[in-house]
Amino acid sequence: STVTETLGFQTEVKQLLQLMIHSLYSNKEIFLRELISNASDAADKLRFEAIAKPELYETDPELRIRIALDKDARTVTISDNGIGMSRDEAIEHLGTIAKSGTRAFFDQLTGDDKQDANLIGQFGVGFYSAFIVADKVVVESRRAGLPEGEGVRWASKGQGEFSVSAVSKPARGTEIVLHLKAGDDDFLDDWRVKGVVRKYSDHISIPIEMKKGNGYGENGEVVVSNEFEAVNQASALWTRSKGEISDEQYTEFYKHVAHDFTEPLAWSHARVEGRQEYTELLYLPSRAPFDLYERERKQGVKLYVRRVFIMEDTEKLMPHYLRFVRGVIDSNDLPLNVSREILQESRDIDTIRAGCVKKVLGLLEDLSAKQADKYATFWREFGQVLKEGVGEDFSNKERIAKLLRFSTTASDEQAVSLADYVGRMKDGQDKVYYITADTLAAAKHSPHLEVFRKKGIEVLLLTDRVDEWLAAHLTEFDAKPLVSVAKGELDLGKLEDEADKAAQQQAEEAARPVIAKLKDVLGDKVAEVRATTRLTDSPACLVSPEHGMSSHLERLLKSAGQ
Numbered sequence: 001s002t003v004t005e006t007l008g009f010q011t012e013v014k015q016l017l018q019l020m021i022h023s024l025y026s027n028k029e030i031f032l033r034e035l036i037s038n039a040s041d042a043a044d045k046l047r048f049e050a051i052a053k054p055e056l057y058e059t060d061p062e063l064r065i066r067i068a069l070d071k072d073a074r075t076v077t078i079s080d081n082g083i084g085m086s087r088d089e090a091i092e093h094l095g096t097i098a099k100s101g102t103r104a105f106f107d108q109l110t111g112d113d114k115q116d117a118n119l120i121g122q123f124g125v126g127f128y129s130a131f132i133v134a135d136k137v138v139v140e141s142r143r144a145g146l147p148e149g150e151g152v153r154w155a156s157k158g159q160g161e162f163s164v165s166a167v168s169k170p171a172r173g174t175e176i177v178l179h180l181k182a183g184d185d186d187f188l189d190d191w192r193v194k195g196v197v198r199k200y201s202d203h204i205s206i207p208i209e210m211k212k213g214n215g216y217g218e219n220g221e222v223v224v225s226n227e228f229e230a231v232n233q234a235s236a237l238w239t240r241s242k243g244e245i246s247d248e249q250y251t252e253f254y255k256h257v258a259h260d261f262t263e264p265l266a267w268s269h270a271r272v273e274g275r276q277e278y279t280e281l282l283y284l285p286s287r288a289p290f291d292l293y294e295r296e297r298k299q300g301v302k303l304y305v306r307r308v309f310i311m312e313d314t315e316k317l318m319p320h321y322l323r324f325v326r327g328v329i330d331s332n333d334l335p336l337n338v339s340r341e342i343l344q345e346s347r348d349i350d351t352i353r354a355g356c357v358k359k360v361l362g363l364l365e366d367l368s369a370k371q372a373d374k375y376a377t378f379w380r381e382f383g384q385v386l387k388e389g390v391g392e393d394f395s396n397k398e399r400i401a402k403l404l405r406f407s408t409t410a411s412d413e414q415a416v417s418l419a420d421y422v423g424r425m426k427d428g429q430d431k432v433y434y435i436t437a438d439t440l441a442a443a444k445h446s447p448h449l450e451v452f453r454k455k456g457i458e459v460l461l462l463t464d465r466v467d468e469w470l471a472a473h474l475t476e477f478d479a480k481p482l483v484s485v486a487k488g489e490l491d492l493g494k495l496e497d498e499a500d501k502a503a504q505q506q507a508e509e510a511a512r513p514v515i516a517k518l519k520d521v522l523g524d525k526v527a528e529v530r531a532t533t534r535l536t537d538s539p540a541c542l543v544s545p546e547h548g549m550s551s552h553l554e555r556l557l558k559s560a561g562q
């Protein structure tokens, strides 16, 4: 039919468009990266669906992306022969934002262009970045497998609404026509656009084609022929050898796979041989994504089998406590038709996963040993997540424990490793002492620390939400038990000298009448009342039973309604 339907953008899209146009004008060229990235994803999706249905290739099996510039019409056209979109998919994908963490993102916006530009960089702009340079965008698409007549035409000026209508589209895939805004004519320049493509998209594994240069015109401009040629190397980046890949290429590839705008912090790239043969290229982001704590998050590590994209999975390829890792794993041995169900059962994937976990931990160890600044950044962004690993990954518990960093009575910053702590232990000290609290200030001012301060013994200050869980699972380090200073009868072992013991006895004697009175008054509210020498400034403190819940955990559970 020729009926055109006009629909409104989701409110968040309108906000995003506004924000983008205002805050990204200084980095306009990224629209090319985003649209090429989408075209490449569309090729991956087609390849995957075609494993089961080869007829989806129709008569056009060579996947590619094309960019055409039209100086007269002032348009840039990006087309691909990937999976394409049906009408419903176009409405859904080009009219809403499906990302998890969207709410959190919009909640953080301040209205200040500079700050928001920074945030939007982390959030990612995707398809809508077309409107940075275009005042009109027309998308024509046909999903692979649908008849020619079931193409869709989507058009918008990037304000409140878009239109959709049916079109006939003989070629499968998606074509996006950008009508450039006045002043953005540099994107009609062949040389300029080729430069941008090389800069951002050289890692894309299928050819990105543009018309071949054919000498220069009167004004020194490039004259193009009608023949297309690839502008990029067109081989999957991870299949190249390390020596051939520049840091810039690794970085751009990261931005593509991770859908992130910020630079990665570090990466590990290796070809692994043995029981399973695979290549891994895994990245640590430099910033936590908005959805790090969302259950529904979809992003993770991508699984390829012999260069064919199979799936993106958040659990089967990386354990939960390494959910911030991004990148690809490309297996030589898994079957191409591997499904999610097969993966659930697969011992092979377990082997690959275990190998990749070791690589990531190795990368972290390397950073912590050689690049303290980067490790500090990592710890700030992801340390709390890594702590989950102590209870989650029994086989790597010790390696993870070594990577932990803490605030202590000697350092407000979470910068002290357990090895540092042990190295500074007092003569005769055989335990690692810690205290849990809601905040650093509460921890530091706890009366439980008085005796430790007096004796100059360092105490770990555990104040993150996950720390109770950590303390429950990390019961010793380097054969030294971790002991809460707020639990049970404080046993300072050899740190206690004869004078302390005598003082304790004396205190008990002296306090006997007071204690009897207190027990009387407090009755069932307490299990016991004891005299102590662990306090130097405070008259009294609450102590949890040795094997009971800590008072901090009790408060956490109460606030969670338990």
Ligand code: ADP
Binding pocket: 034, 038, 039, 041, 042, 080, 082, 083, 084, 085, 093, 094, 125, 126, 127, 128, 173, 174, 259
């Ligand atoms: P993201 O790539 O992070 O999913 P985008 O805003 O870049 O977000 O794209 C939104 C969605 O639009 C994509 O997930 C995809 O479903 C669809 N899409 C965009 N471009 C294409 C394309 N060239 N071919 C097929 N689908 C596309």
Ligand code: MG
Binding pocket: 034, 037, 038, 126, 127
């Ligand atoms: Mg995208």
